Amino acid sequence: MLDASGSVAHLVSRRYARCVALTVVALAMTDYIDRQIVVSTFPYLKKAWGLSDTALGALVTTVSVAIAVFALPAARLADRWGRVRTIAAMGSAWSLAALACAVSGNYAQLFAARSLLGVGEAGYGPAGAALLSGYFPQRLRATVLSVFQAAGPLGSVLGVVLGGVMAGNLGWRVTLGAFGVPGLLLALAFLKVRDYRAPAVSRADGAGTAASDAASDAGEGLTEDQTRSGRPALAATVRELFRSRTAVWCYLGGALNLVVLSTFYTWLPSYLGRAYGLSSAQAGMRAALFILAGFVGAILFGHLADRCAAGRPRRRLMIPAVLAAGAWGLLFTAFGVLGPGGGQYALIVVAGLPVAAALGTAPAAVIDVVHPSVRATAVGMATLVQNLFGLAVGPLLTGLLSDAFGLQTALAVMPLFCLAAAAAFRLGSRSYEKDFAAVSGGGPEPVAPGTHERELST
Template sequence: MRRWPGHGEPPLDLDVSGSVAHLVSRRYAWGVALMVVALAVTDYIDRQIVVSTFPYLKKEWGLSDTALGALVTTVSVTIAVFALPAARLADRWGRVKTIAAMGSAWSLAALACAVSGNYAQLFAARSLLGVGEAGYGPAGAALLSGYFPQRLRATVLSVFQAAGPLGAVLGVLFGGVMAGQFGWRVTLGAFGVPGLLLALVFLKVRDYRTPAASGGTADSGAGEGLTGDRAPSGQQDLAATVRELFRSRTAVWCYLGGALNLVVLSTLYTWLPSYLGRAYGLSSAQAGVKAALFILAGFVGAIVFGHLADRCAVRRPRRRLMVPAVLAAGAWGLLFTAFGVLGPGAGQYALIVIAGLPVAAALGIAPAAVIDVVHPSVRATAVGMAALVQNLFGLAVGPVLTGLLSDAFGLGPALAVMPLFCLAAAAAFRLGSRSYEKDLAAVSGGVPEAALPGTHERELSA
């Protein structure tokens, strides 16, 4: 086991595969991954816990349902608006410092929610929550991608992305209990303190250098451009970054496929409790518990199928994207059968829960593939671009479009139609798989990972 250099020493250098895994022990790498996931869980708890306080906010301030819904919508909107600038900051300023700053920002915003004196203040605090969360996902994904070899990237990032459904479940469950016991203010601020402490602990984690895309020697690790030793400024730097983000066909198809998949996932996260309440005659608490099982299935599916994608890619890399393509098509079949063929009952509910496994499979695989095919100097920015596309064209579309269809035809038929987006996602991932190996070779210089120095020393799989 190698000694991890102390905090304050020069940043680590990436090898040809874009990994520093050969410089760290397995225990340290997975320890950092656990920290990233733990902080991400507090992120999603803070994002979702407000839903449980709706009845109390409505009673105290006389809010409409539209005003309450806006407290959720504003988080997705601010994430979409700030994802790319915050991700670019992570690539230029450093991933560790960005994680600490963003985690502190959303944790302080959560505490601000707890002391809000009126709706406008609460809305502003919720908006700031989204600003902090906008930069964390890209920075965390970029950091983990450097700690682990490429062959494990989908597994690790799937564990990271699975923090989303896990945090959503915990937010709903904890919020429901705490709001009744302690009131909405304590509930909204409860996870701000642990989030802030975790964010500050990240300042002890060591970052790696951001390399130049071609030629030159990286220096401090945060300012290099894409064309040489010295980062160009202004429009040249922006143009070079944009070219790199869209140079790879694989990355573009993954941006699109991830967004299309999230249309369905966000639809079910939002409307499944309502459907279970209306169709099965359940109370809101009972419907929430049953919907939580679907979300938990997604948590398991994201991790299991992310690892499966890595295993399938050992002999043929393009299979990494064929896994979410096949699973997305399977999710459509399960959901269409559940909502379009079967009626309310045990069989329908069983298919819905089972569908939670494949419908969340792409959560980690899509960003992992994007990171694989872009230069290490823009990894966080690429994940930020994915977050922008996914929030604007995925998370923001599903709930609203389903509501429109429900008003016209009923909620059941709407939920039977919306899984068609899974088929579109499957097609996008299939097209991305066709260019994946070529784009991967272009980034790695055509050097197989097995031939890289230190490969035998950096086997980090559990």
Template structure:
């Protein structure tokens, strides 16, 4: 059955386990996944492609490394600020409508980046791009969480989140080539139109209804708008933060993403400065590291699901261990080795475990909240991980680079992965209890 052929006038209804997968064909569910993934891919290309233009912007407008890092951080800041309102809108208005609207907004902002006449205009366009992206992850993640059973959620969410590393790969790789041949303006605006077209097509995907939060309530009577809309913001925040598992996952994911955003943003510039590579060649080498993250995100999510089959807390022990491996590899590469083959080899090896928490942490958060609050819960993940992770990494690294040099900055930042590992380990200690509490509430 084609994804585009389903009648959207009769929404799906989730069962007590929070899954609608048994009500649709496997082909339909994976078709929806493909569309969500494709739109997310344009999102991350639009976000990441600017790093290949850093040498040109630095030369044309005389920008410092701090100012360049801010062009990445401002996206994460606006995502963090808008994440919860946009996620609540998705729970009230519907996930499909929210995904389409957000995709259209960030695509328009992407075109605005290409038309910027100065740094302030470019910074504002990047902020608008982040506003559009704010609701996409929560709405898309909540939609997928309903289409697939719990036993596959870490795998599916990790594959969805892997659009980030893959989009970053394409952004850095294509951005380097396009900037050399057509300039930075064409590079920044190139993927705006494809994003708009995908957003329009996405309107034909079918949304679903969710069960009520309150025990004993009619689980099929009201759509998500009524379910989520009946809970105030303060009560919603209490509901999302009352489980220790979710709280530690928010923090652990943010600390790991601080390091990921640092590497993905500054590695092309480091390769250009330390290795003397042109933008396209530096982009190609950096793309290998990010591509390793793409495979690492999917593989770690699959491994987490498989290892958790007999003991659920093991789902979080996988990203815990891989975060420690990432810190060891990157600190050694930039802190103890000079530029060369061995240094780059360690950085490339670190690319695989670097993205291990991308899908696993949000999947665990989804597991320990009521189904009708999933989009809002993922919105909280987006808020914390962007504000305290993705927003901090690029600009903090830029500041450290201006003060001590880029190599020193890249050698210090991976230490945040150690903090991320501790947080995820603490989350693993309460995960099974919180998971049982949600299952008990759903069965009443």
């Protein structure tokens, strides 16, 4: 069970919590490697099958669409069936789909395999975020989730860099399937991780209710009768997900921000190859610096948001708002004012820092303003919105603009979404403190000392 702060941290050692976090991050890295490595094969797929930029972008977009479609069902499964089991199942599914990509015989088969990869990845983010939010205290939540979300940029770096080298030396088939086996092994290792049980939401008013100590076979700690009477019904869950204006603005702001992030993670290697005359491996290495800057920015600014929120909680969302606006200025100058050269490339790399600032802070704010028993579902809603209106939009829309006006023009236009994201986070910050107080004020009672063996499933 969670304590009054929404954390199970006092029930496990700090070392155990950190080991779980490292395992969660490691599996997330394979997730993003499998998702992103395809962009390094674009030149080879374009040559082999005569594909347009729109068709290539669709290979990235279909993953995001699949994640969006299955995010809520998978997240609800995590809340009901257990976070650990969901992580193991989802990790195994996307790893097998990555292996299927390697044996695709044509574009349609590759597109289908990429779609299945997205289905597998749909539940991992919500389940992983919910698991970590229970293992660490609320005061560290943005920092911990920023580290978790930073696995995306880091995995993308590895996908782009290793993909560029491997595609040139081993071929695109081996490249697409290379990380399927490591991901499968990490997913199965999660079957040894302890899960925790969250208090239920009252169907009447959404307030926390004390759950009994009986452990269920699903690892959620509720009996069948308690499941029927204590768990939030679908209608109550939906009301809880949209009760908070802060959560709604975070859903939207995170999506708008990811339009830009997905655009540059997908198309920057191709732009550098075309505009600077670089090989696939060289373009991957250059693009990796932008993505690596995002990895640093996600952690750095997530921690900054936590520090600033200690004095005034609403600053947790003001930090990504300001940084999103700054990212637009840097990227527009790089592609709308400057041309290929050292100055442009320097601005691109610097822009990688603020453009990823909301990766951890947005989901952390969502988790802060919803009841603990629907955390995974809330992150699932964020995942749905962010993938359907963010990650799915960027690669495909950029491909369409590139086919019509050229890739540099497309990359100059797409950062406008950063300004919209900044506005959404600013609006969310206005209701954050009130929404957070409403949830924390009705939290569950603390767990009595010495009950950890009953509260953690094995």
